[in-house]
Amino acid sequence: MSESASNGALVERLARRRTRILPVLGLFMIIQQSAYFAHGDGSRLVDQVRISAWVVTSAMILLVLTTGGFWLRSHEVRAMLDDEGTRANRAAALSLGFLCAMLTAMILFVLQRVWAFTAGEAIHLIVTAGVFSALIRFSILERRALG
Structure with missing residues (x-):
């Protein structure tokens, strides 16, 4: 089997995995959001860890949405994963995310x-609404594209 055919099979597998993982990340983000509002005012160390985890999760999801992720894969595989359809799906998802945040x-x-x-609570809600809606929309569009 040629390297191109091997990469094609890998890309198919990674694209399917992405459509399964993204909704789970969204659910995890919502659970973190509910934990933020249900526990403490952020003054305890455990609250700071929880808030930091939310920031890191949100930033990672945003990075995946804007760059396509798979940073440890070869340039060829990343390019194949980031085809025209995926870029269009990502743009539509980010557009919806912006709309939901606003x-x-x-x-x-x-x-x-x-x-x-508080301002922190408002920021949590705005960021979560934007990132979560973009994440779910991208996942739906990608799943539909994969059939």
């Missing part, structure tokens, strides 16, 4: 009159 910010702006929340 809508969440506007809703929070209105709700600040009746619901007391």
Whole structure:
């Protein structure tokens, strides 16, 4: 089997794995979000660890969404994984994520009159809404593309 055919099989396997893993990451992010609101004010060390984990998870998901991930794979494999359809799906997903983040910010702006929340809580909600919606949309589009 040629290297190109071998890479093609690897790309197919990695693309399918990506569509299975992304929703799990989204679920993990939502669970972290609920833990943030259910526990403490962030003054304890365990709260700081939980908040740091949320920041790292959000940043990693955002990096995967914007770059395609698979940084440890060869350039050829990354290029094959980042084909025109995937780039279009990523753009559509990031567009939806931006829209959800802006809508969440506007809703929070209105709700600040009746619901007391901190800037940190608002940031958590805005970032989570944007990243989570982009992640799920990208996953759905990629799964549909793979059939």
